[in-house]
Amino acid sequence: MPLGSRTDFGDAKFSGVQTGFSPDAARLLESTFQQGFDFAVAPLVNPKRGQKVSARGELDPLTPQDVLTPPAEHAGQVVGLVSSWISPDRAEALEQRQHEAALSRELDWAAHNSLQAAVCPLPRTGPVSNYARTLLQFTLGLSPMALWVVIPLGQTEEGSIASSSSPTSSPGSCNDVDGWSRWNHVRSLCDHSTQVGVVLEVPASLPAPQHVRRWFAEPVKALLLPSSVFVTNRKGFPTLPKSHQALLLQFFGFGVQVILTGLPESSSEPPSSGGGGAWTVVTGSNGGRVLPPRQDSSARQHWEYLSFLFRRPEPVAQQEQMEMGYRDFLQVPLQPLQDNLESQTYEVFEKDVTKYTQYEEAILAALRARQRRSSAAEASTTTGSPQPNGHHGSTHPRNGEDSPVVIFVVGAGRGPLVRASIQAGQRAGRVVQVYAVEKNPNAVITLHRLVASQRWEDKVTVLAGDMRALQPPQQADILVSELLGSFGDNELSPECLDGAQRFLAPGGISIPAAYTSFLQPISASKIWSDARAYKDVEHMETPYVTKMHRFSAMADSLPVFSFSHPTAAQPNNARYARLAFSNRSGSAAALCHGFAGYFEATLFGDVTLSTHPTTHTPNMFSWFPIYFPLSTPVTCPAGCDIEVHIWRCTSLHKVWYEWALAQPQITGVHNMLGRSYHVGL
Amino acid sequence: MPLGSRTDFGDAKFSGVQTGFSPDAARLLESTFQQGFDFAVAPLVNPKRGQKVSARGELDPLTPQDVLTPPAEHAGQVVGLVSSWISPDRAEALEQRQHEAALSRELDWAAHNSLQAAVCPLPRTGPVSNYARTLLQFTLGLSPMALWVVIPLGQTEEGSIASSSSPTSSPGSCNDVDGWSRWNHVRSLCDHSTQVGVVLEVPASLPAPQHVRRWFAEPVKALLLPSSVFVTNRKGFPTLPKSHQALLLQFFGFGVQVILTGLPESSSEPPSSGGGGAWTVVTGSNGGRVLPPRQDSSARQHWEYLSFLFRRPEPVAQQEQMEMGYRDFLQVPLQPLQDNLESQTYEVFEKDVTKYTQYEEAILAALRARQRRSSAAEASTTTGSPQPNGHHGSTHPRNGEDSPVVIFVVGAGRGPLVRASIQAGQRAGRVVQVYAVEKNPNAVITLHRLVASQRWEDKVTVLAGDMRALQPPQQADILVSELLGSFGDNELSPECLDGAQRFLAPGGISIPAAYTSFLQPISASKIWSDARAYKDVEHMETPYVTKMHRFSAMADSLPVFSFSHPTAAQPNNARYARLAFSNRSGSAAALCHGFAGYFEATLFGDVTLSTHPTTHTPNMFSWFPIYFPLSTPVTCPAGCDIEVHIWRCTSLHKVWYEWALAQPQITGVHNMLGRSYHVGL
Structure with a gap:
């Protein structure tokens, strides 16, 4: 059962629980699902078995009782946990090979059973190169099974910034104490394979924000949340401290799942079949389904708290809703100058009310500024010395109170800036004459339709052509354009406006400035x-x-x-x-x-x-x-x-x-x- | 005229001289050649012209009087010198573009005249990215002309090791003071283009050896040797201090040429045609040729000293002679196990007398050690308690004074180790029985021929087959092999000897050990x-x-x-x-x-x-x-x-x-x- 129905935060809808070892995987999973969890993280090999080596120095073969064998229909709901004693970076060569072989054997067994992922507890200290190389070797095989390297979130170089800038302890050393540097070492050796991800062990005391933040950029697949991090509230239920709540909410935002660990064995066991409660049939929109009896086990209480936390984030803003589908999606920038945009593209951009409101405000401010300048000029003409003929200073004498203000909208598209110009003119109480310049012949047709439908024939003139070449019928007081790209000048606004500024009368205004x-x-x-x-x-x-x-x-x-x-x-x-x-x-x-x-x-x-x-x-x-x-x-x-x-x-x-x-x-x-x-x- | 006739040190046979600017390139070259130099480094543009910019901010066009125009037949003997005022990394954008354009213009002019290289004086301080990028841009064009970036050899971070390990001045910063780091920045930005090389300005005071040594690994094309570095000896001739002599000899060893700089203009000019000496006709093995009159100008004296220095290195050892043709030549390692070597390859290896002498010494030492052990064992048998029957300890009882010592040569090839074994036996006064194991059927034929020609039929048995599979007719006391590769084990000596050690009697000896x-x-x-x-x-x-x-x-x-x-x-x-x-x-x-x-x-x-x-x-x-x-x-x-x-x-x-x-x-x-x-x- 997912934590909640919110789909707006990516794939963070699943929660798992770490269980003890059982060769009876079916029973293990039944218990897990009954408590509400979506998947179980279970040891691949009985931890009690330990590291058995034959007299000849080879690994003892595994027996069916030694290994986890999930039922095929539930393979997708089991994540294998690699034995934590495995540490292929020991100094002794024979041990090293044994540990490498043990790691490969567990991964191969997990892959053989079609598990989706295996959790790999990287040793906390010492070198990691052989561990990494064994993982890399697995990724070069045929199995698509994901490898989740366990890194303690709390293990940072913090407090040793000074020493970390010295050559001997710079990040990247395979002996590094910083958990992130250990992860960086593993994934770099693995040539940034996307099959290798990371799961973070959440500590009781959280590291500084900059040490948490850098993990947002990493392929974090899950948080390992020990039950020991929880505190008991006044009603006796498990809750998380505020700092940990905030951490989980942040990671939920990045689609990161949670795996509960460290529950006492008994609490993750279902009650014996004799003592179960009554089963409930729920008839909902999804058709009838049978819910297990409510388990008030500790595991269930923890799950309920996580579920509550997951549902807590505020509904997201409209902007965020719009953007959801585009997150981390690579698009090659538009080339509106070279290519003609499709109507659908204009449609999307025109929905951005904020942008056109800002443009209308800017045009309004420009009209008012011109008005102030004209008044000042007139006042000086009246009271001061007479002006010489022709253009003078930054004031354009043609634009008195009565003559209309000429606005050129260059790259008018389907007309949103034409509309903004007319509305700004109305608000300023000014007569405006708008020229809509557009090179896309398809958009020009829509522009003509807009003019006709709005009865703007006296106010708006549509000019079809490239603004860099077009001969304007008169000069502009205000030149309005929306040619900016994501990096400002990358859709060639500078080149277009250099070409179009011939339209501008001396002292004219460009929006944007x-x-x-x-x-x-x-x-x-x-x-x-x-x-x-x-x-x-x-x-x-x-x-x-x-x-x-x-x-x-x-x-x-x-x-x-x-x-x-x-x-x-x-x-x-x-x-x-x-x-x-x-x-x-x-x-x-x-x-x-x-x-x-x-x-x-x-x-x-x-x-x-x-x-x-x-x-x-x-x-x-x-x-x-x-x-x-x-x-x-x-x-x-x-x-x-x-x-x-x-x-x-x-x-x-x-x-x-x-x-x-x-x-x-x-x-x-x-x-x-x-x-x-x-x-x- | 080359500095000398030695061809054993690669391409360091040419010396050049930096000249002043002259639009009359033919006269410039005549003078250069008369003084003995092979090529001239001449300014591409008159330095007196400086940086001329038009009122519109563009570079003033160059006139024929402004530029060096070498005659086509001597283009290969002129290296163009880029104007030293050019510095495209200035902060001011317009200046930056002008300098970029100036750099590109000079490089293009040099390439247009088919010069082989252009010397580019990198500014000594400040950033270098735009300089580098302009060079990179040139290399992406069609011209194969080499670009030689000038770096002062003496400009090092030495004495500031402490500060260089701090993050703010780590090498790689484009503001780095270290000349090598500036070069590293340029060539890294240029993506390690082989068209971009470096010429080193030799200072009066040389840097520490480790700062010189790293340049041996770099594509140093020439040393710029200022005449100011020379001292005058008692006879009034220019000579170099000992440290500089050593430096030049080192770089000569790497095929680096020398360019003399800083001579007074007059000394690099030929005397006026009226005052010249008599011309001499020399009839030598190359046929008659006309030598110019001996010029006792300062430039000539410097050239003669360089020529003397170049001829000075001792004749090289035989080993070095052998290796000369292989220097920096990449070969994929041999696979003598997988492939059968050619006779020619054996021929080359068998020439290595030293190696087989060492093998003979080792076999001799092994024979003597065995003898000592046998004697000791016999002594203990005689004086001590009686030995139980059969094999005992590390002593092989079969090898008494009289029975022959069994030597297996595995991978015998054409027989050099067979010969070494027999000679060692003779020197030790021991009867040896040699088995020559060889898998290459062609080498086996040669082995049989060797045995017949040396009348070794009673001493040597040729066994054709792979040492890993062959069944030996008796056990070996000594197992001799030469299966080592350049990295020791890389020609699979370990795997071969693991297979062959079945031949060895208990307590037997492997050579190598x-x-x-x-x-x-x-x-x-x-x-x-x-x-x-x-x-x-x-x-x-x-x-x-x-x-x-x-x-x-x-x-x-x-x-x-x-x-x-x-x-x-x-x-x-x-x-x-x-x-x-x-x-x-x-x-x-x-x-x-x-x-x-x-x-x-x-x-x-x-x-x-x-x-x-x-x-x-x-x-x-x-x-x-x-x-x-x-x-x-x-x-x-x-x-x-x-x-x-x-x-x-x-x-x-x-x-x-x-x-x-x-x-x-x-x-x-x-x-x-x-x-x-x-x-x-």
């Missing part, structure tokens, strides 16, 4: 693995639009490229930035998989749009962040410098980014000369 | 690049037999796998070793390209064979070291730990190695399950 991209090193094994799954160079050098979810930021973001409009004559849109993320004191060691990109834009005055985490415009969902991968992930010790170089390159027909890590390791330049990815002009 | 392999992390860009040139995974996971020449050891070697013979029953030849090269104090930062492997073997008693650098058997050339590559080179900061894991894996039909770096970065396991390379059983 400016934008800046931001970059941040991240750990994110999920999306990196997904890009690597393509097995080619191209996919490791392509920036992806991604709603990053299972990731962890490794430093605060830094600004990258800035553009403002209108620009001086002959702007050059090539850029280069060197970003030194050097203020990482208190950071934990983590594996850098690349960089997350965001943008902040000033539409007009103080009206902004932002996808940057700390300034994100509330409820705006038009943009996901962008992800720049590193072709090989790089281990970054705690507190180390991270330095990135990024180029925005331009040529006659295309624009592209190149990037390289310079610290703590130097990589080659990714996407050199746009060989793997570019945006067509 | 034991062997141990050694491993050492190395920097070696040449051989790594050669392996990478195959562009596949296989070649990055294959150990190569290589006479490593252009390489630099990054730590003392450590022992890896040990075997001894005869072994206990049922030996297991799988091995695992974790090597921590942690005592690297005083080491300089370097790029680890993989590991060099050696072996030490004890033949018998104190008679050894060794390919290990510190214990190498003099004049033995049968084995080159082995090279285990890393698929991606890893930057190792000064003093950092280097940790390696290596496995010797065995299965029914094959043996192979797997390896991984664990410190300072963790790599995946190379050659997992022998996917790229194995030795067939």
Whole structure:
């Protein structure tokens, strides 16, 4: 039985319980299911058997009584637990081989029984290379069974930051005390196999947030929750301390399951068949099903508490609902300049009410600002010295109180910014003349339909063509565009607006007025693995639009490229930035998989749009962040410098980014000369 | 004219001179050649011109008077010198683009004129990423012109080891003061392109040996030798201080050329045509040729000194002569067990007199040791209590003074160890009975011929067959084999001798008695690049037999796998070793390209064979070291730990190695399950 019916948080709907050993797996599972749990984590080999070795130094063969043999129909509900005495990294060569053989034998037995996963308790200290190599060897076989390496969440290098920056104890040593570094060692040796995941043992005393946070970026498959972590409330029921509640809720958010461990053997046993309660038949929407009698065993009480906790998160916001299906899904960025968008795509973007509200506010503010300037100019004309003929200063004399304000919407699409312009004009009490410039002939048809249906024929003129080439019938006072991509300039807003700013009268206003991209090193094994799954160079050098979810930021973001409009004559849109993320004191060691990109834009005055985490415009969902991968992930010790170089390159027909890590390791330049990815002009 | 006629040191036979700028390149070259130099390094653009920028912020076009235009027939003797003011890593964006464009323009001009190389003076401080990226961009074009980045040899992090281990100044930062780190940054960004090399500026005061040594592993194309480094001897001629002489001789050994710089302009000019001396016609073996009049200019004197220095090295030893042609040449190890060797291969190995002398000494020592034991046993039989019947202790009672000593030579090849056995028997005054076991039917024919020609019919029995399966006609007292590979056990000596030790009587002796392999992390860009040139995974996971020449050891070697013979029953030849090269104090930062492997073997008693650098058997050339590559080179900061894991894996039909770096970065396991390379059983 799942913990709850919430499906909005991914796959975290299952809970398991660790049981004792029993060769009678059917009885074990019956008891587990009766208590409410979805699966059992059971020892593959009787722990009491221990490490039996024949006189010739070989492992004693296993007998049927020694091993767990789950019934075929329930194989999917049993996770095998590898014997904890196995430790193939012993110094003595014969022991080492025996332990390797024992590990392989248990994994093979689990795979033979079609178990979905095996829990592998990595020794807490000492080297791990042979353990890792034996796991890697298993993954290269035919079985798809997952391997879950057990790592204590509480085992961190915390408090020894100073010593960890010295060469002798830098993360990555196979003798490292830090649990994360031990995991990093195992998965690196396993070449980042997606078959190898991690389960975290939750301690009574939780580590510092930065040591927890980095696990969000890792393939954590489950939390091992010892019953000893629970406290008893006044009514005598098991509950978790606040800190642990918060931890579980965080991990539930990442789709991580829970496995209850350490229950006394008796509590996970069903009562003897004679003493069971009455069974209940429930007739619900799913048809009648038989529920077992309610078990008030300790295990059942723990399950009920977990179930309660799982259902507790608040209903998610609309924005989050929208994004759910896109989490950690890699999309190659749109190229609206080169390609014509489909109507469906416009439809999705137009649903972003927040964005168009911000645009309307910006246009309104711009209209008011112009009005103030005109009044001031008129006042000075009246009271001061007469103005010379023609254009002067930043004031456009044609725009008096009576003449309409000319607004060019460039890249009008199906018209949302045309609507925003007209509404802003109405609110400002100004007559506006809107020109809707659109190069997509299909969208132009819809624009004409909109104008007709709204009776805007006197206010709106549709101009079909590319804004970079079109000859405007008159000059614009305000130039409105929505050409920004996830990384700000990546959908070629700078190039388009450079072309379109010919429309602008002197002193005219561009909305947006400016934008800046931001970059941040991240750990994110999920999306990196997904890009690597393509097995080619191209996919490791392509920036992806991604709603990053299972990731962890490794430093605060830094600004990258800035553009403002209108620009001086002959702007050059090539850029280069060197970003030194050097203020990482208190950071934990983590594996850098690349960089997350965001943008902040000033539409007009103080009206902004932002996808940057700390300034994100509330409820705006038009943009996901962008992800720049590193072709090989790089281990970054705690507190180390991270330095990135990024180029925005331009040529006659295309624009592209190149990037390289310079610290703590130097990589080659990714996407050199746009060989793997570019945006067509 | 080359510096000398020695061809034994690779390509270091050319010397160049840096000249001033002249648009009249023909005259410049005439003067250079007259002084004896082979090529000129000349500014591509008049340095006096400086950085000219138009009012619009663009580079001013170059005129014919601004640029060096070498005559087509001498293009190969001119190396272009890029303007030293170019520094594309300035903070200001417009300047940055101008400098990038200037760099590209000079490189393009040099390539247009088919120059073989351009010398690129990297700025001495500040970031280098844009410089590197512009070079990388050039290498991706069509021109094969080499790019030689100038790095000051004297610019090291020395004296700041303490601060360099702190995170903020770790090597790899593009702001690094260490010249090597700046070079490492450039070539890493350039993805280790073989088109990008380095030229070292020799300072007056030389850095510590470890800072010089690491350059032996790098693609150093030339030394820039300023005339200011010379001192004047008593006769008034320019000479180099002892330390600089030693430096040049070292680099000559690596085929590095010399470019003289900083001569006063006048001294590199030929005297006016009116004042020249008489020309001399020399009639030599090459036919008559006209020599220019001897120029006693300063440049000529410097050239003569360099020429003297180049000819100075002692004639090389026979071993070195043999190895010359194999330097840095990657060979996949032989598989003498799986394949039958060619006669030519035996021929080469049999030339190694030293090796067979050592074997003869070992057999002699074994015969004498046996004799001593027999005597002692007889003495005890005579003087002590009577022995029970049959075999006893380690003494084989059959071998009295009179019965012949039975020697099995397993893998006899064409017979050199048979000869060594017989000679040892003669020297010991012992009758020996030699069985020559050989599986290669072609070698067996040669063996029979040898026995007949030497009239050894009474002493030698040829047994055709695989030593692992053959049934011996009697038991051996001594088992002699030469089955060692470059990494000791890599030609499956352990597996072969495990099979052959059935031949041995109890208490019998195996020659060799034991062997141990050694491993050492190395920097070696040449051989790594050669392996990478195959562009596949296989070649990055294959150990190569290589006479490593252009390489630099990054730590003392450590022992890896040990075997001894005869072994206990049922030996297991799988091995695992974790090597921590942690005592690297005083080491300089370097790029680890993989590991060099050696072996030490004890033949018998104190008679050894060794390919290990510190214990190498003099004049033995049968084995080159082995090279285990890393698929991606890893930057190792000064003093950092280097940790390696290596496995010797065995299965029914094959043996192979797997390896991984664990410190300072963790790599995946190379050659997992022998996917790229194995030795067939």
